[in-house]
Amino acid sequence: MNVIQPIAAPGKPAAATLGLVDVDIHPRPHRIEDFKPFLSDRWWEHLQTWGMRARHGFTGGQPPFPKAQPLASRRDAWPPNGGTPASDLDFLRFQLLDNYGIDYGVLNPLQPSGQGDRNNAFSVAMAHAVNEWQLEAWLRKEPRLRGSVVVPYEDPQASAAEIRKRAGDPNFCQVLMMSRTAEPAGNPRYWPIYEAAVEAGLPVAFHAFGYSGWAMTNGGWPSFYIEEVSEHATSCQNQVISLVTEGVFERFPGLKIILIECGFAWLPSVGWRLDKHWRHLKSEVPHLKRAPSEYIRDHIWVSTQPMEEPERGQHILDICEWVGWDHILFASDYPHWDFDDPRAAIPGVIPAERRRGIYGGNARALYGF
Amino acid sequence: MFSRFRPIDCDLHPMVPGMRALTPYMDEFWRDQVEERGITTLDTQSWPVRSPKTIREDWRSEDGRGAATVGLLQAQSLDRLGTDLGILNPLYGVQLVFNEDMAAAFTRALNDWTRAEWLDRDPRLRASIVLPLQSIEASVAEIERLAPDPRFVQVLVLVMGEMPLGRRQYWPILEACVRHGLPLGIHAGSAYRHPQTSVGWTSYYLEEYAANQQAFQSTLASLLTEGAFSKFPDLRVVLLESGVTWLPSFLWRLQKTWKGVRFEVPWVDRLPTEIVRDQVRLTVQPLDAPEDGAIVQRVMDQLRSDALLLWASDWPHWQYDGDAAMPPGIPESLWPKLMRDNPLATYGRLREGVVA
Helix, strand or coil: CCCCCCCCCCCCCCCCCCCCEEEEECCCCCCHHHHHHHCCHHHHHHHHHHCCCCCCCCCCCCCCCCCCCHHHECHHHCCCCCCCCCCCHHHHHHHHHHHHCCCEEEECCCCCCCCCCCCHHHHHHHHHHHHHHHHHHHHCCCCCEEEEEECCCCCHHHHHHHHHHHCCCCCEEEEEEECCCCCCCCCHHHHHHHHHHHHHCCCEEEECCCCCCCCCECCECCCCHHHHHHHHHHHHHHHHHHHHHCCHHHHCCCCCEEEECCCCCCHHHHHHHHHHHHHHHHHHCCCCCCCHHHHHHHHEEEECCCCCCCCCCCHHHHHHHHHCHHHEECCCCECECCCCCCCCCCCCCCCHHHHHHHHHHHHHHHHCC | CCHHHCCEEEEECCCCCCHHHHHHHCCHHHHHHHHHCCCCCCCCCCCCCCCCCCCCHHHCCCCCCCCCCHHHHHHHHHHHHCCCEEEECCCCHHHHCCCHHHHHHHHHHHHHHHHHHCHHHCCCEEEEEECCCCCHHHHHHHHHHHCCCCCEEEEEEEEECCCCCCCHHHHHHHHHHHHHCCCEEEEEEECCCCCCECCECCCCHHHHHHCHHHHHHHHHHHHHHCCHHHHCCCCCEEEECCCCCCHHHHHHHHHHHHHHHHHHCCCCCCCHHHHHHHHEEEECCCCCCCCCHHHHHHHHHHHCCCCCEECCCCCCCCCCCCCCCCCCCCCHHHHHHHHHHHHHHHCHHHHCCCCC
């Protein structure tokens, strides 16, 4: 009888000789009261009375498409001392950082963060609170962790102010947006965010998620969670197309974009399609000075989890080559159900010298760790 | 040009010159509505008439329009390329209309115009039955009305509509397709019930055109996860002007997710990649690949089948220059499959009366 044995002994992947950097860890508050010290009375009361009001119908943090598991989390990630997954620093050290020998871990706080809330002023207050909470509850206590500047992206001016407030603080390594914004991310109304990020020397990460208020496909609402997961890729594709087409990279040549949990095998085909049709439609977008795929290759980084799985393993090598081996970053997505174990997740066909970059070298070069 | 392959062109677009062309095919009530209300045209933003993409410059008529007569099609495409059979997919904006009675009447007129002014005038032509998807009942009725004419070889819907096309409400249409041996043709374009992206309206036509690539992924995900292919194993779906290079990565992602959460959709009882290879076909204009033959070859390897692709010129849309109607990089050894064998295998009605 075959018994699947988990890899039990702690340790870093053998190929991670340039260090192991996990660019996707999702910390949660132990309870919502953790944010109270960082919110004014007015906004704390608002949170108590009205709660989060996303651009969809449910209250109480309930998602429109029920997840595959409670809080979309690994069943073994609930801390033994209580609380929700990734809310307990000691248990996160034990289960993630120490277990895999992670040198640097990037925190991407998801809800409850107030991002994309219909009340912009509340979203502004919450983003500030979440950033203060990251410093207090995680970053000052654990030197391996780095934070994301959570921004209330539907208020770009306030977002820029929040970024400027954090500029120069080495605890923060990137700006965090969700992938489903209310308008395409290249729209000039979001440009103050990119301007402030470039000024602060921070890349801008788009993490798959959020609710734009529009249907999750351009042909209407899907039915299933499996479709919601699939549609993260299409939403991110639209964001890449918008960033390129609007000329964001012409306006901000120093801007670096990271796509987290968006997949990446689709990226070459998006560039090829844009290139082909840009050649025929150039007169509409005279602000583009180069072929669209060149902007993509220079300005966009991707993360591994969830990495597409070709039917024939070696086809992933084509994709990595087309995306650019130096633009691929390791991500675990801890504590979510589709977590990637760094020792098992990178397919065996990827050669050791490429793994070194994916595990650590590329992220260190990007973030300057 | 290609006559030695006896090619079948799977995507040709006759363009309606204006509503005046359709009124002869309407009853008195709708003729009167068109006149009294000043409805002059239903040109759609998916194909702005003056956009370089919509009509290739050297195929444009003096009035700036084009593709309005069978004579133009013969001269610019059929005779020139040596086409043996060609399938007409009219893209006039009847699917955008909000009034479902009006939609049904205008769509009937469009289909009758296609039959009288194109099919009756060149024996090489076949056509798709455009559906008034605003009403499922009217769509089924339109299939029943036209299916007896064997020159209608598939039904045609737009990729961006009111709801994803796999939704169960649409299944009576899928059932009618299967019953009559008509593939479901899904063409690029929107009925504008939603923005062209899940993050809102786009600024540029380039973005909007690009967004069809996402729409085809979402539509295929819907048909797969709702179980439409499992429910109708004889259903054939043809993606028209969809681009091709997005397909492998889309399937790799969906299949991986399916392995994780397939308890949600237990009716999907086979690998999505296998279902697609059995039941879905794509036209090759545009291919959306670089012109580097080595890269095209690698994408062909990723598709893992030489039965998936159908040749199309996409006339009069500007996808290629001169007579280079096969996308660069596709090896000539595959041309017989793409130009003849695969279309004949896909469209049952093309096989009837055709010497293979």
